[in-house]
Amino acid sequence: MPTRRASTHRASRPRRPLPRRLVIALLAIAGVVVLAALITVATLITRGVQALMLQPPGVETTIVAANDSTAARAAADAAASAEARAAAAYLADQPTAYWLTPERDPIGDVWGRIAHLAEQARDQDAALAVVVYGLPGRDCGNFSSGGLDEADYATWTGEIGEALANARDLQRIVVLEPDSLALAPECGNLPDRTRQLTTAVEALSGSDAWIYLDGGHSTWHEPGTMAGIIAQTGLLDRVRGFATNVSNYNHAAAEFDYAHAVAAALGGGHALIDTSRSGAGSGGVWCNARNRLVGEPGGTFGDEVVDTNLWIKPPGESDGSCNGGPAAGAWWPDAAIELTRDVR
Template sequence: MTDPKRLADPRAGRAHRGRAVALVTALAALMFGAAGGLTAKPAAAAEAHVDNAFAGATLYVNPDYAANVRGSISRTSDPALRAKMEKVKRYPTAVWLDRIAAIHGGDANAGRKSLADHLDQALAQKRPGKPITATFVVYDLPGRDCASLASNGELPLTEAGLHRYKNDYIDVIASVFKKPKYRKVRIATVVEPDSLPNLVTNTADPECALAKSSGIYTKAVQYALDKLHAVPNVYTYLDAAHSGWLGWDTNRAQAVQLYTEVAKGTAAGPRSVDGLVTNVSNYTPIEEPFLTDPDRTVGGGMVKSSKFYEWNPGFDESDFTRDLHRDLVAAGWPASTGMVVDTSRNGWGGPARPTAGSTSTELDTYVTESKVDRRAHRGLWCNVDGAGLGQPPRSAPSGFPDSHLDAFLWVKPPGESDGTGEDIPNDEGKAKDPMCDPAYTAPGAGDNKTGALPGAPLAGHWFHDQFSMLVRNAHPAVPASPKATAKETS
């Protein structure tokens, strides 16, 4: 079995979760002194922890993202494309806390808003009588992305790095989240993308082997879960890679075992995790409409045995989340565990999108002509040419009842680079990665070219050419006049 991540990809209503929630009761009349009456201002009551953090809520629109989109609009002459960008500017996206400086914002973080600034903005966007949910990506693990170069972080894979992660990163984030004035904001957290999946499949890499043998990844994730889960209005979602990484039955089984061990090592066990999120920063479609049966035989072979799928029966994220949820529940997780899919860049619209299944009787031709995922290999992950925006963010998407979806989200803000194939000096711990070089032939990806767009900046930096392409190739197409998800504030 070929694991594309190891070789090429360094990167409906349910029962209440039953989490014990501490509701804050304000003191109505706290008196000071015998003679008279200083009355304390009541504290804002925390909203009850609900089953789905996104259900019925306004989703937070990040002003920093809107500013990046405005910059692209100013560089775009096509009026139709400009109009679509104007609409995308108002879509909700996650905020990445990808280094300690991101918590504090300002000049040390490229002028972006601080964590507290974002929560203040979320309160400003909150509509009367309606909850608001802001999503943050917790992403500064010691030795982060052990199988990658493009997104290595600032903290070393050492006990000293773990100490700093706990004290200077997680503790500071938690201290902001639990401030009384933010109790009315539902705070969704995506915890450490790529961390646990790397421990499942990539331990042949020396850095990943050390991450596992040292226990640092596991201890860091457990610490983050304990601290975040303790805040009643915070919701935790563990990253669970994508179907092209963990979709094989053996990989998924190992992932469920590891995730269960990690969760059981927290104070609240599996209930410290509200759900899992898949396809973060990836391109795997929600569904392959013309490839619905992995076991179908074409030209003497099953579709899943094609070169593109490599015996992986998980063709898309709806299949993967369905199977992952089923296996987690069988392992003792609550049936109410929710699933989220990052749909920011998995739309695959544009002229190359097939409109019908192939009629070829040759297996690989049949798959190539039928699949909406236009990559040459599923392990190609960096600034992929031809990709498009996917489904807009929304809660409880219908059509996939067995997937137990809490939401479609844009976890990866579309337009932010996956990485660069060039040497770019920086103080963010990020290096060039050959998978981001369009001229590189990837031996672990079927000896295909990477398919990466040229001229990309560092991971997380704005990439105008990519953003323009994503908007042009959106599927569904960006509508002419979509309703703004939330009032944009600056």
Template sequence: MRPSSLLAALATGGLVAAAPSPKQPRAGSGDVNPFQGKTQFVNPKWAAKLDQTLRSFLFKGDVLNTLKTWKVQQTSSFVWVSKIADLSNIDDAIADARKAQKWTGKKQIVGLVLYNLPDRDCSAGESAGELKSGENGLERYKKEFIKPYAEKVAAAKDLTFAIVLEPDSLGNLVTNMGIELCANAAPIYREGIAHAIASLQYDHVHLYIDATHGGWLGWDGNLPLAAKEFATVLKMAGEGKKVRGFVTNVSNYNPFNAVVRENYTEWSNSWDESHFASSLAPHLKAEGLPAHFIVDQGRVHLPGARKEWGEWCNVHPAGFGPAPTTNTNNTVVDALVWVKPGGESDGQCGMTGAPRAGEWFDEYAQMLVKNADPSVFKLF
């Protein structure tokens, strides 16, 4: 998961944003935060992967970080559904969330990621998917992926779902149309995401379209272009179809509230993810779109870890970010969440010894524990 190059972002970015003129908000966008009053689902499958990390610290006699790892295992994270075979992950999440809801008496909101567009990841390829547009990929996406995906969540009305739609997709259509694969994939991306939106219109399901992050679409010139692209796709979904909002920083490392402003953010008003959400919000409203956000803080880089915003792969040093919460101190942000399961590699790049994308990288997981935000351990 990565942004386009910083040069591509700057090429369409300016230093001063034109003030957008507001339009009537789209019907049904609503203002009720679906995360409020609910417990974010703790994914036991991801927690089980951290058993290796816990054992690593225990073997070293590192009691403190062993306890910290145990606490991280109790922290909510999203469940990824990245290929047709992963659809069973939804069944497992539903079963586990129902158990948690029964045992605790607390209403669960289950975070899911929908990530399987044909020609996925058109600007890079580390996370290229199983479907190809030239091999009937769009029809397979609709029939073999979206249809069962929708049927599974529709049947679980006793739970609430927050679904992240297609990370890294529409951002490529804003900044990377000079790449042949992205240009060819553009109509596939739009139709696929519009179909997913139309198929997931349930009261207990809340959709968040991926809006990349501040270092990608946060430049002043990109903000209105992004909002127009999102509006195009939502219009394609059909009259009255709605999303709750947008998600930022998926699988990236940007802080929500930067303690130190990095030098490479000098010319951007979106220098952390809170500022990005606030920068994008008026442009969304101008297009009649809901200006609500969730922000991935599963991994956050430490100050000075990157020389440029374009570094996206196993960035180090980094730590688990702030614990998931609805206390965001930003009126357009519904919640901080952990979308990317920390410990899974971004690819064979970045930190030395990194395995292929998606494989467990225990040395990295140990670093994330050691550098984790103190809010994760607030009960200690």
């Protein structure tokens, strides 16, 4: 009968639990490491967002489509025809700059308007683009006449600057006083315009917004002439550049060439191009041109001079009481229907 050997296996000793103090210390260290990692990630994300906000507008820039625009209100007008509502609804959905005027958003109210637009921009993950349009002697008594006196203009633009500064988490774009410089030779008031625009630039500069002066358009002044007007203001080194074709109808290609020529004559500078109504060209008419079309969506093109194109003039709003249109800025269903006939 075989003999059974005694087992040589020794029973293992039970492991002692780690001291409570050591466990607490290790957990604390782990928590610090995780917290530090989260802070690092959050910091990198914040810096990335800030870097994006510090970038000027460019290709693929999308600006806010305000939910209380004139187009949005027209789309909700039950008394309008089905075609008119469809045209308005299409235009209401398109990212388009919001025009700040003292008539619609006066002193005391304009701050709240921008705050409301900023909330919509955040919801849409979009940039905030506004047109400041309240200069003293605006439009030299033409269809869009009006504006504030100089003291009130300083107050109004100051409120705009403060409100924009309160939205630093957004990319902010300001088109400053369309037609103000291109009209100045005709109005004979370039020194006054320079002083007034300087006040506005000073009020807006603290917001770190991207500011564009008026640059006329390709069928108005020659590029060298327009560059000379802009240069006389002495403001080019305090703004991003100039905007062209605002409230006009010229083809984007013509404006692209024009912006390059103006920038070359200035010795540098950047531009925005308004393509809201550029789809069929101007036909030589600037005020309520008929049978026109909406143009390229914002953010379609750009290069080292042209930052990008945007819809700046809201399509469907009248240029004034010309060619059968209502008052400047009023909604004109017939124009909205014409402009959108190929895209609805």
